[in-house]
Amino acid sequence: MNFPVTFLTYMQEALYGPNGYYMVDRSRFGRVGDFYTSTQVSPLYGDLWAHFIAQRPEYRASDITVVEFGIGDGHLAESLVEGLLRHPLVTQAVCYIGLDQSPTALARTRDRLQKLEGRAQVYVVHSVTELPHEVRSRLPGAFVLGNEVLDAIPCEILRVTNSEVSRLMVTTHADWSGIAVGPYAGEKLVTYFEQTQDCSCLEYANRYIRPVNDMDAPIEGVNDDVIAEAGVLLPQFLRHVHETIQPAYIAFVDYGGFAEDLIASDRPQGTLRAYRSHQLLDVFLDQTGECDLTYDVNFTMLTDELERLGYDVVPPVRQGSFFMSLPDIHNFLSERMKEDTKMASALKHLVLPGGLGDRFLISIAQRKGEK
Numbered sequence: 091m092n093f094p095v096t097f098l099t100y101m102q103e104a105l106y107g108p109n110g111y112y113m114v115d116r117s118r119f120g121r122v123g124d125f126y127t128s129t130q131v132s133p134l135y136g137d138l139w140a141h142f143i144a145q146r147p148e149y150r151a152s153d154i155t156v157v158e159f160g161i162g163d164g165h166l167a168e169s170l171v172e173g174l175l176r177h178p179l180v181t182q183a184v185c186y187i188g189l190d191q192s193p194t195a196l197a198r199t200r201d202r203l204q205k206l207e208g209r210a211q212v213y214v215v216h217s218v219t220e221l222p223h224e225v226r227s228r229l230p231g232a233f234v235l236g237n238e239v240l241d242a243i244p245c246e247i248l249r250v251t252n253s254e255v256s257r258l259m260v261t262t263h264a265d266w267s268g269i270a271v272g273p274y275a276g277e278k279l280v281t282y283f284e285q286t287q288d289c290s291c292l293e294y295a296n297r298y299i300r301p302v303n304d305m306d307a308p309i310e311g312v313n314d315d316v317i318a319e320a321g322v323l324l325p326q327f328l329r330h331v332h333e334t335i336q337p338a339y340i341a342f343v344d345y346g347g348f349a350e351d352l353i354a355s356d357r358p359q360g361t362l363r364a365y366r367s368h369q370l371l372d373v374f375l376d377q378t379g380e381c382d383l384t385y386d387v388n389f390t391m392l393t394d395e396l397e398r399l400g401y402d403v404v405p406p407v408r409q410g411s412f413f414m415s416l417p418d419i420h421n422f423l424s425e426r427m428k429e430d431t432k433m434a435s436a437l438k439h440l441v442l443p444g445g446l447g448d449r450f451l452i453s454i455a456q457r458k459g460e461k
């Protein structure tokens with residue numbers, strides 16, 4: 091990296107550069123990795139998504155194509171496709187397309203999904219441009235799903251006051267000659283805030299930070315300068331999903347909240363976190379590529395951007411309420427429990443408050459005119 095760089099460039103390099111966290115072959119997920127997502131808790135998670143997708147009226151009469159963004163090691167892919175194949179409402183063909191920019195994610199998922207050969211059409215690729223023509227023609231109307239992918243899209247970190255927007259920069263101690271050191275500084279690398287006129291940073295501050303923390307009457311305990319992550323790449327990512335696939339549905343699951351939840355007195359430095367071996371790291375800046383970097387997703391912005399692209403968006407709800415209010419869920423679950431008794435404790439973990447049930451929000455967007 092040629093320092094100084096914006097935090098967004100630092101995070102891009104740290105996660106997706108040649109030695110980036112997601113690009114090298116290491117164990118990231120589960121007990122032996124750095125963190126768990128719902129997809130490693132139990133295959134029940136994929137089953138619950140299969141139950142939701144199977145009930146969409148659009149897929150009753152036509153084949154089901156699911157496109158997953160950010161496949162990780164393929165845990166969700168496996169349980170979701172198995173769940174669709176065994177679901178009583180699904181009699182038609184199932185096609186799964188997994189997309190990820192990490193070569194190890196692609197390799198591990200391809201291995202994991204070999205067992206589906208002959209039962210479902212499976213494609214695991216870096217980009218939809220690699221798909222055969224006849225498969226690309228099946229993308230419009232697909233169901234798009236992304237589990238914990240939005241929190242892995244690099245962000246800016248902004249400091250916003252009444253009069254000024256600054257963004258976090260990263261440089262080396264050797265090159266640093268200022269007086270105020272920003273958050274996350276390490277032994278080698280240091281951060282500082284620099285005033286910016288970058289349009290996407292200014293727009294984010296004006297839409298999602300200033301209206302929430304009224305700078306003239308700030309939220310009690312929050313200073314009149316707010317530090318918050320800004321997912322400035324989210325609009326272009328969503329446009330890419332929309333334009334390359336033209337899906338009927340787009341579903342995202344992530345931690346986060348509405349704009350007003352993300353600026354709170356208990357988070358004076360924002361929500362950025364670094365994980366390694368299940369430990370939350372206080373000082374991580376020097377460990378470029380060694381740890382996961384993640385932050386809370388702004389679901390107000392997600393909803394705004396999906397609506398702007400022409401989707402009806404159901405107000406995001408917590409994972410537990412979402413799954414437990416699906417039609418016919420109790421019958422569905424009791425059938426699954428009969429087949430596998432381990433599912434009962436997995437269900438508690440996935441849906442109860444205190445577990446993952448209230449940690450994650452789910453946003454469902456449906457293309458207008460698809461109802």
Ligand SMILES: C[S@@+](CC[C@H](N)C(=O)[O-])C[C@H]1O[C@@H](n2cnc3c(N)ncnc32)[C@H](O)[C@@H]1O
Nearest residue numbers: 112127160161162189190191192237238239242
């Ligand atoms: C936190 S992991 C989640 C993996 C998996 N969905 C799970 O829940 O276990 C994020 C994944 O998203 C991938 N990713 C990040 N940005 C992406 C993008 N623009 N397109 C596709 N995959 C992306 C990363 O490479 C990584 O595999």
